[in-house]
Amino acid sequence: MLSVTEHYENHLAPVYLWMAGGIDAAIARGQAEVDAVCPHPTKANLAVDLGAGFGMHAIPLANLGYSVLAIDSSGTLLEVLDGHVGTRPIKTVKDDLLAFKRHLDAPAALIVCMGDTLTHLPDRQAVQGLFDNVAGSLEDGGTFIVTFRDYTTPLIGSKRFIPVRSDADRILTCFLEYDEGAVTVHDILQERDGAEWRLRVSAYRKLRLSPEWVGRALEAKGLQVRKEQGLAGMARLIAKRPL
Numbered sequence: 001m002l003s004v005t006e007h008y009e010n011h012l013a014p015v016y017l018w019m020a021g022g023i024d025a026a027i028a029r030g031q032a033e034v035d036a037v038c039p040h041p042t043k044a045n046l047a048v049d050l051g052a053g054f055g056m057h058a059i060p061l062a063n064l065g066y067s068v069l070a071i072d073s074s075g076t077l078l079e080v081l082d083g084h085v086g087t088r089p090i091k092t093v094k095d096d097l098l099a100f101k102r103h104l105d106a107p108a109a110l111i112v113c114m115g116d117t118l119t120h121l122p123d124r125q126a127v128q129g130l131f132d133n134v135a136g137s138l139e140d141g142g143t144f145i146v147t148f149r150d151y152t153t154p155l156i157g158s159k160r161f162i163p164v165r166s167d168a169d170r171i172l173t174c175f176l177e178y179d180e181g182a183v184t185v186h187d188i189l190q191e192r193d194g195a196e197w198r199l200r201v202s203a204y205r206k207l208r209l210s211p212e213w214v215g216r217a218l219e220a221k222g223l224q225v226r227k228e229q230g231l232a233g234m235a236r237l238i239a240k241r242p243l
């Protein structure tokens with residue numbers, strides 16, 4: 001099976017914007033979420049976007065007034081983000097988000113890890129290590145926001161086939177295969193090639209994390225946690241470093 005980075009570079013990144021319904025619609029959704037849930041900055045406070053992708057939250061955070069450090073391991077998606085930065089104060093970094101601390105030279109007012117990025121990490125130990133670094137990198141009173149899918153209840157039978165998006169020339173379907181602590185996500189991509197259809201399949205693993213486990217792991221790092229319903233069936237946890 002490919003690593004997450006290989007899966008994105010070879011398979012998903014080239015169709016990611018199409019999958020998200022186009023950049024304008026995706027950024028409009030990101031802006032609505034950022035405006036509703038992120039603290040509004042009083043000055044050019046620093047926000048860190050972990051797994052920023054093409055900037056669905058990084059661009060809205062800069063629009064809200066933050067200086068943004070956007071980290072992702074996909075060069076293809078960061079190139080899209082770079083192409084849409086304009087004059088906004090966004091710095092993009094191609095790196096493993098687990099190493100985000102080495103790109104920080106001051107505490108952050110806000111750190112986000114949104115859009116199911118958390119489940120891409122290799123194991124629970126990596127998640128706990130990330131939370132340790134997040135708690136230690138926030139200003140006093142700073143906020144961490146994470147949104148992710150809860151895969152703890154397995155889908156069964158034909159429910160494991162999830163239509164993601166389709167048009168006249170392309171169809172993307174996910175097939176989920178569950179094991180103890182993770183789910184293997186097979187991204188099944190069918191693309192029209194003249195009169196024929198080409199099939200490409202690639203898979204990667206996602207962690208099966210419950211919002212309760214994530215909440216406890218954040219509290220164990222000294223953060224005060226609120227759980228709520230996020231967009232598109234995702235869980236959203238908002239964690240504050242006490243003043």
Ligand SMILES: C[S@@+](CC[C@H](N)C(=O)[O-])C[C@H]1O[C@@H](n2cnc3c(N)ncnc32)[C@H](O)[C@@H]1O
Pocket residue numbers: 004008050051052053054055056057071072073074077095096097098113114115116117120121
């Ligand atoms: C599901 S996408 C979400 C992107 C973005 N946050 C959003 O909401 O549109 C997951 C992103 O995390 C990135 N990613 C996954 N694991 C990573 C890691 N260990 N380090 C850096 N980026 C990672 C992928 O390249 C991808 O852009």
